[in-house]
Amino acid sequence: MPNGRLTPRSLEELASHLGLSVGTVSRALNNRPEVREETRDRVAAAAKKLGYVPNHAGRSLRQGTTQAIGFIVNSDTVISRNAAVFYFELVNGIKAELANHKLDLVMFTGSAGEDMAQYAHRLATRRIVDGFILAETQPFDERIAAICSADMPLVSFGQSNTPGDYPWLDVDFPGMARDSVRRLHRLGHSNIAVSVGDMDLNYVVNFLEAYKEEMTHLALPLREDFIFKTNGTLQEGVDIAKRIFMMPERPTAIVNLLDTTSVGIYRGLEEIGKAVGEDLAIIGRVNDAATGMLNPVLTGYDLDVHAIGKELARLLISIIPGYSYAVRKPQANTVWHMHFTKGESDAAFAG
Amino acid sequence: MPNGRLTPRSLEELASHLGLSVGTVSRALNNRPEVREETRDRVAAAAKKLGYVPNHAGRSLRQGTTQAIGFIVNSDTVISRNAAVFYFELVNGIKAELANHKLDLVMFTGSAGEDMAQYAHRLATRRIVDGFILAETQPFDERIAAICSADMPLVSFGQSNTPGDYPWLDVDFPGMARDSVRRLHRLGHSNIAVSVGDMDLNYVVNFLEAYKEEMTHLALPLREDFIFKTNGTLQEGVDIAKRIFMMPERPTAIVNLLDTTSVGIYRGLEEIGKAVGEDLAIIGRVNDAATGMLNPVLTGYDLDVHAIGKELARLLISIIPGYSYAVRKPQANTVWHMHFTKGESDAAFAG
DNA sequence: CTGAAAGCGCTTACAG
DNA sequence: CTGAAAGCGCTTACAG
Numbered sequence: 001m002p003n004g005r006l007t008p009r010s011l012e013e014l015a016s017h018l019g020l021s022v023g024t025v026s027r028a029l030n031n032r033p034e035v036r037e038e039t040r041d042r043v044a045a046a047a048k049k050l051g052y053v054p055n056h057a058g059r060s061l062r063q064g065t066t067q068a069i070g071f072i073v074n075s076d077t078v079i080s081r082n083a084a085v086f087y088f089e090l091v092n093g094i095k096a097e098l099a100n101h102k103l104d105l106v107m108f109t110g111s112a113g114e115d116m117a118q119y120a121h122r123l124a125t126r127r128i129v130d131g132f133i134l135a136e137t138q139p140f141d142e143r144i145a146a147i148c149s150a151d152m153p154l155v156s157f158g159q160s161n162t163p164g165d166y167p168w169l170d171v172d173f174p175g176m177a178r179d180s181v182r183r184l185h186r187l188g189h190s191n192i193a194v195s196v197g198d199m200d201l202n203y204v205v206n207f208l209e210a211y212k213e214e215m216t217h218l219a220l221p222l223r224e225d226f227i228f229k230t231n232g233t234l235q236e237g238v239d240i241a242k243r244i245f246m247m248p249e250r251p252t253a254i255v256n257l258l259d260t261t262s263v264g265i266y267r268g269l270e271e272i273g274k275a276v277g278e279d280l281a282i283i284g285r286v287n288d289a290a291t292g293m294l295n296p297v298l299t300g301y302d303l304d305v306h307a308i309g310k311e312l313a314r315l316l317i318s319i320i321p322g323y324s325y326a327v328r329k330p331q332a333n334t335v336w337h338m339h340f341t342k343g344e345s346d347a348a349f350a351g
Numbered sequence: 352m353p354n355g356r357l358t359p360r361s362l363e364e365l366a367s368h369l370g371l372s373v374g375t376v377s378r379a380l381n382n383r384p385e386v387r388e389e390t391r392d393r394v395a396a397a398a399k400k401l402g403y404v405p406n407h408a409g410r411s412l413r414q415g416t417t418q419a420i421g422f423i424v425n426s427d428t429v430i431s432r433n434a435a436v437f438y439f440e441l442v443n444g445i446k447a448e449l450a451n452h453k454l455d456l457v458m459f460t461g462s463a464g465e466d467m468a469q470y471a472h473r474l475a476t477r478r479i480v481d482g483f484i485l486a487e488t489q490p491f492d493e494r495i496a497a498i499c500s501a502d503m504p505l506v507s508f509g510q511s512n513t514p515g516d517y518p519w520l521d522v523d524f525p526g527m528a529r530d531s532v533r534r535l536h537r538l539g540h541s542n543i544a545v546s547v548g549d550m551d552l553n554y555v556v557n558f559l560e561a562y563k564e565e566m567t568h569l570a571l572p573l574r575e576d577f578i579f580k581t582n583g584t585l586q587e588g589v590d591i592a593k594r595i596f597m598m599p600e601r602p603t604a605i606v607n608l609l610d611t612t613s614v615g616i617y618r619g620l621e622e623i624g625k626a627v628g629e630d631l632a633i634i635g636r637v638n639d640a641a642t643g644m645l646n647p648v649l650t651g652y653d654l655d656v657h658a659i660g661k662e663l664a665r666l667l668i669s670i671i672p673g674y675s676y677a678v679r680k681p682q683a684n685t686v687w688h689m690h691f692t693k694g695e696s697d698a699a700f701a702g
Numbered sequence: 703c704t705g706a707a708a709g710c711g712c713t714t715a716c717a718g
Numbered sequence: 719c720t721g722a723a724a725g726c727g728c729t730t731a732c733a734g
Contacts, residue, residue, distance in 0.1 A: 108457060
């Protein structure tokens with residue numbers, strides 16, 4: 001290589017080192033059938049030994065493809081900071097699947113004060129990746145419009161009302177709301193409260209809607225003061241517990257959408273000397289890291305986040321042109337069901 | 352645009368739409384002084400209206416630059432999952448600074464079973480970004496060698512013994528260890544324990560080393576069973592608390608490197624009916640999300656993570672060729688001091 | 703002030 | 719089976 005460098009910076013350098021043309025070297029590296037086996041081996045050995053890696057921009061420009069997938073997530077709100085662990089796990093799942101197709105994952109985090117729609121548009125039109133997985137969908141989500149209008153393959157994690165030709169995968173949070181209300185109702189509870197997070201997020205809206213529907217359907221009291229809105233901090237959970245026991249007609253059960261709220265409520269009840277279960281039945285999201293240590297054991301719903309990541313990646317691959325070899329029938333619009341575990345926090349109504 | 356598309360896919364399309372040459376349009380978009388103001392305005396208006404964004408591969412290939420920075424972090428270990436929130440906040444800080452230079456940030460997360468050195472080598476040689484910020488350095492870190500050998504600008508968050516021409520920023524965890532031991536010693540404690548995380552990480556090693564040095568220096572007992580190693584789960588913190596009170600000659604104080612360990616110890620002490628402070632003095636990492644709710648208030652050290660992110664970005668920019676306009680004297684090798692807050696968890700030795 | 707042309711590093715029809 | 723050449727979308731000396 002020039003000036004004593006070990007690693008070739010271009011095919012040109014590698015080719016001249018081998019006494020071959022760039023075309024042949026390129027074909028060899030890409031395992032084209034037409035190249036002689038001996039040549040292929042020689043090229044592969046040299047590339048490996050010298051540490052040659054194709055220049056990304058060159059390949060990308062020529063092929064119109066980048067061999068990478070983008071994952072877009074916000075990083076500024078309190079909600080997403082609580083969700084940080086969740087997203088790291090999701091990313092691991094996505095990567096596990098992408099690795100089968102030699103695709104890389106890059107993560108784009110939007111931050112405070114940034115116009116996410118504009119950011120998404122820039123990412124999409126720059127063609128920096130071959131497709132996007134988009135998290136934290138909103139009821140109307142301009143990021144989706146931006147990506148679709150750039151004709152980029154897209155899978156959204158969470159539904160949205162924004163129209164477009166993209167598959168989504170959504171967790172069945174409405175099912176969690178309905179089942180929880182029914183279960184508590186069967187246990188004799190009528191005054192069933194709910195706590196939710198940021199109402200800008202589509203899944204939060206849907207969860208709350210399902211709660212209301214089920215309460216109405218069972219002719220249970222639907223009261224504004226039984227609906228607690230939080231930003232997902234522990235402290236808010238503590239406060240909810242305390243507030244509940246200052247209400248003249250208080251809820252005897254609560255369903256929490258966010259795991260941190262459940263943890264906070266446990267703590268709040270302890271502070272005011274009330275018992276989880278007997279004094280307030282709780283159903284929530286179960287999750288080793290956050291609620292795994294709660295005592296009594298939290299009754300609720302958990303998710304195999306890693307598996308969700310893999311499925312999102314599969315969905316995306318199925319719609320990226322050029323990966324049709326990998327296409328099982330594109331299973332658009334997947335509803336992902338949650339897994340219920342009976343714990344000790346949902347005692348029967350004490351009367 | 353061809354076939355009714357609104358957004359031009361190339362300069363060529365935009366230029367012919369405007370009746371100009373690609374060269375002129377390119378110069379106008381890049382605000383070159385030589386283009387006539389009227390032309391520049393006309394081009395800018397059309398680009399904005401039609402939503403033109405330059406193709407990334409084309410620009411990158413020509414300029415040899417990508418206008419993006421990479422942030423590399425692991426995502427598989429328990430430690431990093433605890434650190435997820437930390438890294439999201441760090442990323443926000445990095446982005447805030449990069450935005451001043453019109454640089455994007457992309458995050459690369461390594462996952463289980465992946466050879467990180469190989470991954471780093473691939474990223475670096477592919478020239479997918481203009482420089483890297485590397486987190487979670489190890490005492491010997493092959494990722495650093497891989498990036499340096501590809502001549503990519505690099506800043507490491509945390510020192511490493513791996514040689515190379517790169518600046519680092521390291522938090523003064525050794526200072527935390529020394530100061531904590533001294534403080535507890537002044538309060539009358541001799542049996543001072545310590546808890547640490549993954550010994551593969553450089554900062555953990557350095558923290559422990561400093562603890563040992565200070566204990567030795569003050570002629571305090573340096574015992575293997577006073578050193579607790581954890582993976583950073585709450586449960587391990589709980590267990591540490593319980594184990595301590597089963598020891599024949601037990602520590603009367605402990606310094607925790609990980610915030611989750613402090614939270615776990617509080618909980619463990621409560622379970623066995625011991626009091627934070629009186630029964631066991633605790634100094635730890637203070638951090639709103641994890642330890643903000645502890646009662647009594649945790650004495651310890653906190654970090655302005657957002658500011659660290661900004662500083663890392665500044666360091667990196669100062670060494671990227673072409674950004675010399677932004678160079679304040681490159682302040683390599685920054686030791687970042689922690690901020691101490693007196694709480695209520697470090698009571699004096701009770702005798 | 704603008705246009706025509708070269709060239710960044712690849713891949714891939716097209717010849718041979 | 720291999721080489722020579724075109725072209726992906728940009729930027730930038732070089733002319734005019």
